[in-house]
Amino acid sequence: MSKVKYYYDPDTLSYRKIEPKKSRKYRNIFLFVLGAAIFGTMMHIFLLNTNILNTPRELSLQREVKNFELQYDLLNRKLEQMENVLANIEDRDNNIYRLYFEANPIPDEQRRAGFGGVNRYKSLEGFNNSEMIIATTKRLDVIQKQMVIQSKSLDEIAKMAEEKEKLLQAIPAIQPVNNEELTRMASGYGWRSDPFTKARKMHWGMDFTAPRGTPIYAAGDGVVKRADNRASGFGKHIRIDHGYGYLTLYAHLSKYNVKKGQKVKRGDLIGFVGSTGRSEAPHLHYEVWKEGQKINPINFYYGSLTAEEFANMLKFANQENQSLD
Structure with a gap:
């Protein structure tokens, strides 16, 4: 209830009750409603921009955002x-x-x-x-x-x-004649004495002395390019193209176990030791070619010899003796 206000009337020397005007009453009501509206709007904006009060939809969206952040x-x-x-x-x-x-x-x-x-x-x-x-x-x-x-x-x-x-x-990586069947390594790669002319000349391969008919094995995978006796001095011989620039030659054979065009694997039996062609005794003359150049075969025996066997072979191969072809 609003307070009653009075004023002093000098004419009657008494206090009189102040009667408020209707216009002021309406103005006060208007100001109150206006103030309430402004306050309510401000509170609404405040609540929308804070987390003090959230709707169920907002809470659900917040949970989704947090889940997305976790997944990210x-x-x-x-x-x-x-x-x-x-x-x-x-x-x-x-x-x-x-x-x-x-x-x-x-x-x-x-x-x-x-x-x-x-x-x-x-x-x-x-x-x-x-x-x-x-x-x-x-x-x-x-x-x-x-x-x-x-x-x-x-x-x-x-x-x-x-x-x-x-x-x-x-790569031709094994010795073409087994050590068990080898009589000796007669001559190595290098300058040697010719068995027929006794002149000193270059020996382009290695001579393995073995009994006639001793098996000869392919030193590496390849294709037989020749198996004939049409090469001067070699007699019956085999040439295997291994690819990658490598070729091996096996000469003075007694007979063949392969034919031209045949594919062979390392260790396959390809022929037998003999003494055909320009040969002084039964043996295998073995050569290795790389890109058309004849190279020392002793560098390719890592696949079949022990360290001791290789050392012995190296010792005999370096002796400048007489070759067998």
Whole structure:
């Protein structure tokens, strides 16, 4: 209840009650309503911009945002793990696999190059979190490109490994006559005395003395290019093309066990020791050619001799004696 106000009337020497005017009453009501409206609007704006009071919809959206933030954090951790694993594979690729197969490493600039030209991320612009979305998408694109490059690199390495295996099988790496059946290593590669003219001349292979009919084995995988007696001085002989520039020659055979065009594997029986052609006694004359040049066969016996056997062979091969052909 509003307070009653009075005023002093000098004419009557008494206090009179103040009767409020209706206009003022209406004005007070208007000011009260206006003040209440302003206060209510201010409170509404305040509540909308604070977390003091949230609607169920807002609370649900907040939970979704927090879940998205958690998922984004997990995604970035997974991306980091992928990058670490990929970096480890790339390091082994460049410094182990490619080094072993004598291939050039893939530069980091090529592995981690971005995408130039057209803006690939224009559709992701204009959102509240566009920068975050674009950065993550770019990161995924770079990882995807790295994986494609690495996949192609591993395919290339697998192919090189296959070729390397073929090369290792093709190189003439074993002695063509077994030690158990070998009488002696008669003459090595180098200057030797000719058994017929006694003149000193270059001996381009190694002579293995063995009984007639002793088995002769292919020194490496290849294809028989010749198996005939049409080469001067060699008598019955075999030539095997091993590929990669390697060729081996087996001369003075008594008979063949292969024919021209036949594919052979290292260790296959190809013929037998004899003394055909320009030969002083039963033996195998063995030569190794590389890119058309005759080279010392003693450098290729790592596949069949022990260290002691190789040392003994090296000792006899270096003696400048008389050859058998």
